[in-house]
Amino acid sequence: MRKGKVIAVAGKGGTGKTAIAALLIRELLGSKESEDICILAVDADADSNLPEALxxxxxxxxxxxxxxxxxxxxxxxxxxxxxxFEGKIAEIIEEEDRYDLLVMGRPEGPGCYCPVNHIIRMIMDILTKNYDYTIIDCEAGLEHLSRRTTRDVDVMLVVLDSTQKSMKTALRLKKIADAIDVNVQRMVYVANKIPAGAEERLIEEAKKKGIEIDAIVPFDTLIPEYDLEGRPILDLPDNAPSVIAVKWVVEHITKE
Ligand SMILES: Nc1ncnc2c1ncn2[C@@H]1O[C@H](COP(=O)(O)OP(=O)(O)OP(=O)(O)O)[C@@H](O)[C@H]1O
Ligand SMILES: [Mg+2]
Structure with missing residues (x-):
């Protein structure tokens, strides 16, 4: 039986959700028992760029x-x-050697046509059970959370950076998750793009706002470099500081 764990990566726009989602996938594929691990990557951002990162x-x-x-x-x-819809699933799932990708694309229009959307959600729920891990790169505006496409989330990995705005969004996410019908088992707060030496200060500031930072991913010059050259984040070397930091994040979230 597959684990069926759903990890939603959320947070303010530009904090590094896509980079972190790609690095999570990289790490899960590289882990000890990875030969047998089956991953579904979901790009739930209308302005999708997870495919590029992968x-x-x-x-x-x-x-x-x-x-x-x-x-x-x-x-x-x-x-x-x-x-x-079931008949068309094969058309939309991009099968790679070691994982599959599903791109959500344009969000539902206003006054959404419920039977179709309802079925899409149901199928998403069923699909996730066929994989060990489903990693969802969420949209900045949280719309699909309120549209409940990420019900039953095992881990909501909230990405923030060293800005007050991103902390506000992080807090809002917790409130939204509490208030709507999204069953989030665990919130994990990851501070990303943190310059060396700024860690303590950030942890303190976040704490004042009621956020306990679980992990810090440093500012890694290789990420913008890869972005600029159009190279996938998935190809970052093992010794990249961000890769090393995300390794710890994966250990943290995969332990039962
Ligand atoms: N750890 C890091 N170190 C340095 N730069 C980073 C790091 N993580 C992400 N970045 C850079 O930050 C920018 C935003 O990253 P990314 O696209 O992953 O964010 P996002 O939250 O997915 O944004 P959006 O909301 O637009 O989808 C990119 O230019 C990326 O190169
Ligand atoms: Mg993104």
């Missing part, structure tokens, strides 16, 4: 399929949306 391209997003299903349903009310 160094892969994709053909279709869930949004594309949703659009075509909506059209089909409008033409034929009796259409069984669920089985239609």
């Amino acid at each position: 160094g892969i391209s994709y053909a279709k997003s869930v949004g594309d399929i949703r659009e075509s299903l909506l059209e089909e349903k409008q033409q034929d009310i009796s259409l069984d949306v669920r089985s239609q």
Whole structure:
């Protein structure tokens, strides 16, 4: 049986969610029992860039399929949306050697057409059970959290940086998770892009705001360098400071 663990990476825009999500995947794939580990990477950001961070391209997003299903349903009310959607899953899952990728694409429009969206959520829930880990790179605006596509999250990994704004978002996330129907087992706070020497101060500031930082990922010059050159974050070397820090994060969140 697969573990079916869902890890949602959330936080203010630009804090490094995508980088951290890619590094989590890198670490999980590199772990001891990784031969057998099955990972689903979900890009839940409409402005998706997880595929780039992983160094892969994709053909279709869930949004594309949703659009075509909506059209089909409008033409034929009796259409069984669920089985239609199930039949199209293979089209949207990008299979790599060692993991699969699902891109959510455009968010649901206003006044969302519920039967289709409901089925998409159900299928997401079912899909995650086929994998050991589902890593979701969440959107900055948290919309899909309130749309409940990330129900039953084992770990919500909240990324913040050394800005007050990112701390505010981190706190808001906790409130949202508490208030809406998202069953989050555990919140883990990761401070990212922290310059050497600034760690203590950051931990203190966060504490004043009610956030206990679990891990610190240093500012790693290799990340912007790779971004600039269009190289995938997944290819960072083992000795990159961010890779070493995320190794600890993975140990922390995978221990029972
Ligand atoms: N540990 C780090 N060290 C240095 N730079 C980093 C680090 N993590 C991320 N960055 C840089 O910060 C920027 C934002 O990172 P990233 O795109 O991962 O953030 P994001 O939270 O996913 O943003 P968005 O909300 O736009 O999706 C990028 O330019 C990336 O190169
Ligand atoms: Mg991102």
